[in-house]
Amino acid sequence: MTDDSDLTARVQDSFDPERTDPRLRELLVPLVQHLHDYAREVRLTHAEWEQMIDFLTRTGQACDDLRQEFVLLSDVLGLSMLVEQLEADAAPGGTPQTVLGPFHLVESPPREQGDDISAGVPGERALVTGRVLSVTGEPVAGALVDAWQSDTDGNYDVQRESDEIGQGRGLFTTGDDGSFRFVTVVPSDYPIPTDGPVGELLAATGRHPNRPAHIHFQVVAPGFALLTTHLFVAGSVYLDSDAVFAATPDLVEEFVPDDDAEQAARNGLSTPFPHARIELVLTPEHARAS
Amino acid sequence: MTDDSDLTARVQDSFDPERTDPRLRELLVPLVQHLHDYAREVRLTHAEWEQMIDFLTRTGQACDDLRQEFVLLSDVLGLSMLVEQLEADAAPGGTPQTVLGPFHLVESPPREQGDDISAGVPGERALVTGRVLSVTGEPVAGALVDAWQSDTDGNYDVQRESDEIGQGRGLFTTGDDGSFRFVTVVPSDYPIPTDGPVGELLAATGRHPNRPAHIHFQVVAPGFALLTTHLFVAGSVYLDSDAVFAATPDLVEEFVPDDDAEQAARNGLSTPFPHARIELVLTPEHARAS
Numbered sequence: 001m002t003d004d005s006d007l008t009a010r011v012q013d014s015f016d017p018e019r020t021d022p023r024l025r026e027l028l029v030p031l032v033q034h035l036h037d038y039a040r041e042v043r044l045t046h047a048e049w050e051q052m053i054d055f056l057t058r059t060g061q062a063c064d065d066l067r068q069e070f071v072l073l074s075d076v077l078g079l080s081m082l083v084e085q086l087e088a089d090a091a092p093g094g095t096p097q098t099v100l101g102p103f104h105l106v107e108s109p110p111r112e113q114g115d116d117i118s119a120g121v122p123g124e125r126a127l128v129t130g131r132v133l134s135v136t137g138e139p140v141a142g143a144l145v146d147a148w149q150s151d152t153d154g155n156y157d158v159q160r161e162s163d164e165i166g167q168g169r170g171l172f173t174t175g176d177d178g179s180f181r182f183v184t185v186v187p188s189d190y191p192i193p194t195d196g197p198v199g200e201l202l203a204a205t206g207r208h209p210n211r212p213a214h215i216h217f218q219v220v221a222p223g224f225a226l227l228t229t230h231l232f233v234a235g236s237v238y239l240d241s242d243a244v245f246a247a248t249p250d251l252v253e254e255f256v257p258d259d260d261a262e263q264a265a266r267n268g269l270s271t272p273f274p275h276a277r278i279e280l281v282l283t284p285e286h287a288r289a290s
Numbered sequence: 291m292t293d294d295s296d297l298t299a300r301v302q303d304s305f306d307p308e309r310t311d312p313r314l315r316e317l318l319v320p321l322v323q324h325l326h327d328y329a330r331e332v333r334l335t336h337a338e339w340e341q342m343i344d345f346l347t348r349t350g351q352a353c354d355d356l357r358q359e360f361v362l363l364s365d366v367l368g369l370s371m372l373v374e375q376l377e378a379d380a381a382p383g384g385t386p387q388t389v390l391g392p393f394h395l396v397e398s399p400p401r402e403q404g405d406d407i408s409a410g411v412p413g414e415r416a417l418v419t420g421r422v423l424s425v426t427g428e429p430v431a432g433a434l435v436d437a438w439q440s441d442t443d444g445n446y447d448v449q450r451e452s453d454e455i456g457q458g459r460g461l462f463t464t465g466d467d468g469s470f471r472f473v474t475v476v477p478s479d480y481p482i483p484t485d486g487p488v489g490e491l492l493a494a495t496g497r498h499p500n501r502p503a504h505i506h507f508q509v510v511a512p513g514f515a516l517l518t519t520h521l522f523v524a525g526s527v528y529l530d531s532d533a534v535f536a537a538t539p540d541l542v543e544e545f546v547p548d549d550d551a552e553q554a555a556r557n558g559l560s561t562p563f564p565h566a567r568i569e570l571v572l573t574p575e576h577a578r579a580s
Contacts, residue, residue: 090333
């Protein structure tokens, strides 16, 4: 039976080494250690434990097909960004990784080069052109580039129940030169959803919920590691106090006025148009040490 | 903006000392430290992070008015028992504290001394008699003693949807001598619910889900700390491998055959009847250091 001194060890020993996947055990034993060390360190009371159970329960129950409150919690605690940093550490040289965010919940519609992903939302049209490259500078043809963003009011399609899902989203396949391009509206800064448990946490700790304006990217290509990143809009407020700690100077790009008449015509724009350029550098596929 | 080295400190600094309750900040700053230290220590991958988000989400969504899967998760990770040990450390000398468990979800019906709390479930009737005492041995009159237990098949009322809620539960008020008594069936050992995420965790780690037979008690009395404890049935299997780490030698009591004809008549039993005696010792109300 349990005695006070060995509770932590008894829990850790309960994960049968013969019948537990070695990596799962490697994840669980330190988890129990940190969980118990934390409770002892702060001398967690029964009442506080009950509040935490209630908070986690409500966080799970706030999730549905179009909302992921646990990702949001991980984001505001900096865990999501840390996990991306650990991925990047494992394969250096690529574009910095950032958080996935809580809005990558639906499949982006496949689009053709130059398509307008914003699908009719109000706002000035802008061009995003990019290239997917290897760390040695070779273009990566046939890469799948998933882009998703809020509109000029800071809302994602999944937050506007009346609108078509897929607005502000596009899945592009890079050409032989690794390039992709799309038309969109310049996104706005916006608050993360504050009507759930995460909003309560931010309010209780004097934190603002805002994120600087950005476009999310996720890139998949055979032989390369998955890249999850952002393009942050230069000049956006909150670049220095991103609520989810993802803003990184290396990822800030400017939408500059462009007079290129050929590009304008090719993409259904008139000159001058705001134009942001981005390079997405992929690292080789790697087996993370387990 | 975030750079790799200071992410943890930046998250901790985001909890505004001027606008955050001091105890909340005392809980959050070490929480972020342990969370980040854990992720770095195990080199948590993005795929593993996604699995954890999914597990926590499903745990929250498995909860409803009659089920508390996050309490169950806390229980099987030993956190619930640790929190009770910390409560007991803060006010020594009382009956050992144990986990609340996930089945204290409904209000127990107020009952008279000697009532049969099992309300008609099959099984041999037994008597439980007890006294609520202070650490100095004084009887505590007017204490509210909440008792709840499974039936002889190991099910709680909330797990048997067809049955009346309140079966196996009773709320008693102690007499002038601190005493209470009730008739019941001797509970059985039973498995905790395994059809949710916690069951997956147990299966993946080669753990059995069983708890030794027990009756839960929670005692409230003015001027005393809340007591949450168990009476474990002597001879029950799993006393040495309780799935929630709550079994403690000090809390094991025997149901012994009793020939007392007066007690039998008073409680509607025939001799001999199984009889367990319990003392519930309350510690003074205390302000936990924060």
